[in-house]
Amino acid sequence: MPPSALDFLEIDALLDDEERMIRDTVRAFVRGRVLPNIAQWFEDHTFPRELSRELGKLGVLGMHLHGYGCPGASSVSYGLACLELEAGDSGIRSFASVQGSLAMFAISNWGSEDQKNAWLPRMVTGESVGCFGLTEPDFGSDPSGIRTAARRDGTDWVIDGTKAWITNGGIADIAIVWAQTDEGIRGFLVPAKTKGFSTHAIERKLSLRASVTSDLIFESCRVPGDAVFPEVLGLRGPLACLNEARYGVLWGAMGAARSCYESALEYAKARKQFGRPIAGFQLTQQKLVKMLLELNKGVLLALHIGRMKDAGRAHASQISFGKLNNVREALAIAREARSVLGANGVTLEYPVIRHMNNLESVFTYEGTNEIHTLILGEAITGSNAFT
Amino acid sequence: MKIVVTVKLVPDPNAVRRIDPATKRLVRAGVETALNPFDEYAIEAALQLKERLGAETTVTIFTMAPESMKESLRKALAMGADDAVMLSDPALEGSDVSVTSYAMAQALKKTGFDLILSGALSDDGNTGGVPGALAEYLGVPGLTNVRKIEEIGDGRIKAQRETDSGYQVVSGPLPALVTVTMAVGEPRYASLKGIMGAKKKTISTLSAADCGIDRLVGSDGAKMEVVSIAAPKAREKARVVEAEDGAAGAQAILDFLRERKLV
Numbered sequence: 001m002p003p004s005a006l007d008f009l010e011i012d013a014l015l016d017d018e019e020r021m022i023r024d025t026v027r028a029f030v031r032g033r034v035l036p037n038i039a040q041w042f043e044d045h046t047f048p049r050e051l052s053r054e055l056g057k058l059g060v061l062g063m064h065l066h067g068y069g070c071p072g073a074s075s076v077s078y079g080l081a082c083l084e085l086e087a088g089d090s091g092i093r094s095f096a097s098v099q100g101s102l103a104m105f106a107i108s109n110w111g112s113e114d115q116k117n118a119w120l121p122r123m124v125t126g127e128s129v130g131c132f133g134l135t136e137p138d139f140g141s142d143p144s145g146i147r148t149a150a151r152r153d154g155t156d157w158v159i160d161g162t163k164a165w166i167t168n169g170g171i172a173d174i175a176i177v178w179a180q181t182d183e184g185i186r187g188f189l190v191p192a193k194t195k196g197f198s199t200h201a202i203e204r205k206l207s208l209r210a211s212v213t214s215d216l217i218f219e220s221c222r223v224p225g226d227a228v229f230p231e232v233l234g235l236r237g238p239l240a241c242l243n244e245a246r247y248g249v250l251w252g253a254m255g256a257a258r259s260c261y262e263s264a265l266e267y268a269k270a271r272k273q274f275g276r277p278i279a280g281f282q283l284t285q286q287k288l289v290k291m292l293l294e295l296n297k298g299v300l301l302a303l304h305i306g307r308m309k310d311a312g313r314a315h316a317s318q319i320s321f322g323k324l325n326n327v328r329e330a331l332a333i334a335r336e337a338r339s340v341l342g343a344n345g346v347t348l349e350y351p352v353i354r355h356m357n358n359l360e361s362v363f364t365y366e367g368t369n370e371i372h373t374l375i376l377g378e379a380i381t382g383s384n385a386f387t
Numbered sequence: 388m389k390i391v392v393t394v395k396l397v398p399d400p401n402a403v404r405r406i407d408p409a410t411k412r413l414v415r416a417g418v419e420t421a422l423n424p425f426d427e428y429a430i431e432a433a434l435q436l437k438e439r440l441g442a443e444t445t446v447t448i449f450t451m452a453p454e455s456m457k458e459s460l461r462k463a464l465a466m467g468a469d470d471a472v473m474l475s476d477p478a479l480e481g482s483d484v485s486v487t488s489y490a491m492a493q494a495l496k497k498t499g500f501d502l503i504l505s506g507a508l509s510d511d512g513n514t515g516g517v518p519g520a521l522a523e524y525l526g527v528p529g530l531t532n533v534r535k536i537e538e539i540g541d542g543r544i545k546a547q548r549e550t551d552s553g554y555q556v557v558s559g560p561l562p563a564l565v566t567v568t569m570a571v572g573e574p575r576y577a578s579l580k581g582i583m584g585a586k587k588k589t590i591s592t593l594s595a596a597d598c599g600i601d602r603l604v605g606s607d608g609a610k611m612e613v614v615s616i617a618a619p620k621a622r623e624k625a626r627v628v629e630a631e632d633g634a635a636g637a638q639a640i641l642d643f644l645r646e647r648k649l650v
Contacts, residue, residue, distance in 0.1 A: 017458050021465060021582050029576050059579030071579045081579075 005265060009296050014303060015080070022077045026084035029058050034088035039348040041210040045203070047095060049129075049171055056126025060085065060096050062104035068120035070108070075314075076306040079251035083302070086255035090358035091211030093252040098167045099123060101244040103130025106176045110187060110229040110237055119174055119189070131172035133163035133216045134238045140165075141371050143178075144235055148218065150179040150188060155225040157181075159188060159196075159218040165365070169214025170199045177216070178238050187229040187237050196221030207361040243316050246366045247309060250322030251302045253330035253362055254295065256355040260330075260337035261291040263352050267341050278340070287336050294329040301325060317379035324372035331359040388444045388539075390433045391500040392468065393491065393521070394426040396452045396459050397511040404511075411613040413511050420459040425506030427466075427574035432567045433504050434467045434575065436536065445469045447498065451479060451491055457590055464585035465577035471588070472498050476595040481606025484516035491517070492524030493598040502544065503564040507532060518566045528559035534570035 003010065012020065033054065041048065055061055062070045064078035073081075078100075086093035104123050107115055107130075122128040139146045148161025159179055169175070175190045175197070190197055199214040229237065265288055268279035278284045305322045308314040334356035338345040345352050363369060378384050398404060399419040407414050422430075433446045448463045448471040450456075460471045474494040482490060495503065503525075508515030522529030530546050534554060538545040545558040549568050577585075595604065602608060628643075630636035644650045 017461065018582060018586060021462060021577070021585075022579060025465075025577050025579070025582060032576075057578060058576055059581075063579050071583055073579055073583060077579075 005292075006262065008292060009300065011296070011299055011303065015076075019074075019077050019080060022073065023080040023084055026058065026060060026081045027087070029054075030084055030088035030092075034085075034092055038089045038092075038210060038351075039354065042089070042091070042354050043209070043348060045205075045209045047091065047171065047210055047212050051092070052095070052099075052126035052129055052171075054126070055092075055096060055099075056124060060100070061126055062100040062108070062120070062124050065100070065104055065108045065120075065124075068108070068116050069124045070104070070120065071124075074306075075247065075309040076303065078248065079302055079306045082248040082252040083255035083258070083299075086252035087259045088255075089210050089354065090252065090256055090362050091208045093248070093255070094167050094208060094211050094362075097245050097248045097252070098132055099126075099130055101248050102132035102241050103168075103172075103174065103176050105244045106132065106187060106229070106237070106241045107189070109240060110232045111189075112226070112230050114226065115189060115229070123174075128173040129168055129171050130174045130176065131166050131168040131214075131216070132238075132241065133166050133169075133175055133177040134242075135163060135165050137162060137164045137215075141368055143238065144185075146178065146180060146185070148177065148179040150181050150186065150228075152182075153222070157188065157223050157225065157228060159190065159221040159223065161218050163216040163218075165202070166199075166214050166216050167208075167365075168212055169216050170201045170212045172199075175216055176241075177218070184234045185237065186233060188223060189227050189229075190218075190221065190223055194221055194223060207357040209357075239316075242366060243319055246319050246323045247305070247314070249362060249366050250305065250319065250326045253327040253359065254298045254302055256359055256362075257291070257295050257298065257326075257330035257333040259351050260334045260355050261288075261295050263350055264288060264291065264337035264340040267344070267350070271342075284340060287340055291333045291336055294333055298326045298329050315379075317375050320367065320372040320375040320379075323367060324369060324376065327359065327363050328369060331356070331363055334359050388436075388440055388501045389447065389499060390436060390444060390502045390504060391447045391449050391495060391498065392426065392429045392433045392463070393495075393503060393505045393518075394430070394448055394450050394460075394463060395423040395506075395509045395511070396420045396450055396456045397423045397509055400424055400510050406616055408616070411616050420456050422459065422462055423506055423509045423511070425508055425510060425569075427506070428569055428571050429504040429506045429567050430463055430466055430468060431574040432533075432536065432565075432571040435572065436502075436539065437467070440539070447472060447500075449491070449495065449498065450474070451482075451487060451494070453477075453480075454592055457592075460590055461582075461585045462577060464588045464590075465582040466575055467577075467581055469588065471590040473590060473592045474595075474598065475592050476600075476604075478595050478600075478605050481609060482604055483609035483611040484514055484520055485610050486602075486604050486608045488517050488520035488524050489602065490595065490598070490600055490604055491521055493600050494593050495521075495525060497593065497598050501562050502539070503527075503562070505564065505566045507566045507568060518564060522564040525562075525564065528563045530557055530559060530563060530565045532568050533565050534568050536565070536571075 060081045063073045066072040136146050150157045150159045173192050177188045177190050196219045198217045202213045268284050271278050337352045399421045402418045405414045437444045446468040448468045451474040454475040505518040532549045533546040534549045535547040542561050547554045548557050628639045
């Protein structure tokens with residue numbers, strides 16, 4: 001019997017029972033809750049807020065963190081969940097990534113005991129939503145230059161500045177904000193209702209439409225002295241979080257890619273031209289096989305990096321390797337799938353154009369292709385080519 | 388209260404099924420094993436009762452299956468059941484409805500129960516015969532096709548039983564057996580915490596001897612024999628009616644229904 005078109009390399013056999021069950025559970029959730037609605041959410045440019053609690057109930061928010069109600073799952077299980085969520089939509093996976101890997105991870109890793117107790121139990125259930133403000137209108141790939149600043153005023157801190165492209169910004173109950181201080185960059189927890197803090201939704205985007213993206217605006221925003229992360233200083237703080245999120249992305253992108261490959265395969269077998277299914281034409285087969293190769297290589301890569309991460313051996317540059325390769329290839333797979341579907345490929349009746357447009361954002365966020373190239377370049381040559 | 392949910396482990400309902408013409412049985416080799424989808428509704432009903440009745444209530448999953456299928460029970464434990472018991476014995480292979488029900492009854496007498504919940508039928512054999520026979524062997528009331536359990540406690544159960552024209556309210560003493568329909572509510576997703584906690588839960592195994600099974604069981608004891616199997620007749624091709632407008636379309640449908648004496 002030839003190998004299955006849907007698990008050609010028997011990657012399934014590389015997972016243990018628990019990992020498979022977690023994957024199947026998230027897949028069933030996506031099939032039951034996301035897939036029937038996602039085209040409409042995308043079209044309406046909306047993320048349904050109630051999904052937050054549902055994802056919390058499922059257990060995928062901060063699932064790889066320990067304590068304070070977090071499940072403490074392995075990196076591989078977390079990756080599999082990201083893959084399944086993104087097979088639904090990159091916007092849904094982005095919500096979970098920002099909540100778990102950026103906001104909750106930041107609190108879990110850098111927060112005080114009080115900060116952890118105050119926020120993590122509410123965030124793991126999805127009752128409270130978090131966002132993560134590092135990027136600014138003028139500082140994306142180069143975060144060291146951020147201008148948002150926090151100054152001490154008595155025991156308080158007063159924050160001024162603007163953050164841009166913040167996923168979950170407009171629906172967040174708590175913002176993790178990185179700002180310049182006299183000592184260097186520090187992280188602050190700013191509740192949504194704080195005076196002087198407002199958000200502005202970014203409208204008219206044609207990608208990640210089932211996800212909220214906002215600017216965060218701080219105008220003499222006063223927070224108490226205990227709103228700052230007590231220990232961490234400098235870019236090390238936010239970069240540790242980005243590394244976590246990038247890890248989820250390198251898995252997630254393969255979910256979008258899988259959805260595109262499966263759509264294209266199914267379509268090619270059903271769609272007839274010149275009297276027979278287009279899957280029987282050499283040019284179409286070449287497209288499908290290119291997708292098959294990169295999809296399976298990408299999932300193997302994700303699993304390999306996941307196993308390394310669980311063993312405590314994944315270096316940041318190895319996660320860059322995965323992010324760069326897997327998102328680039330996912331985007332190529334989506335475009336190839338789009339061409340297999342012909343005109344149908346541009347409608348929301350099929351998931352392909354939605355994934356393709358989403359992946360344009362995923363390609364850019366969490367470190368652009370260029371930045372990951374330079375990280376890898378530096379890792380193998382020892383020479384920093386950023387500046 | 389001790390609730391036992393009887394489940395069947397069936398070949399993956401999403402996989403392509405084949406029947407071996409020689410044995411006239413469903414081919415299980417090479418196909419993933421899954422919980423019978425109908426039984427997931429029984430698990431859901433049990434977990435709802437547990438939530439309603441509090442921590443004193445336990446939910447045990449029970450199945451008769453080869454021990455090699457043990458891990459397939461983890462999903463039920465991940466959904467929230469407390470533990471599981473398997474009746475596993477090579478002698479039971481090939482049991483029909485009657486023998487299966489007898490063997491299960493013997494095992495359930497051993498584990499004890501206040502309430503047994505079952506799915507209405509299995510996704511593979513589709514006979515729907517076991518729950519009724521099981522209630523009979525156990526000598527307890529069998530409340531079938533229940534869509535809602537209205538009241539439970541003080542040694543009695545009162546439930547709504549689905550019928551073709553509506554529902555009946557039935558009641559009986561505990562212990563009892565109840566089969567549920569899909570109206571009890573969509574089976575919940577296992578949570579990640581549930582999945583991770585499931586591996587610590589106990590799945591114990593009973594043999595035929597453990598349960599005092601002393602009759603001839605398995606294919607040797609079966610009272611039923613599958614004589615032949617045949618594929619169902621292919622459905623006729625649909626007739627497409629093209630109509631000028633809505634009225635003509637409605638008339639065409641009406642004519643069709645009258646022709647078949649359906650209206």
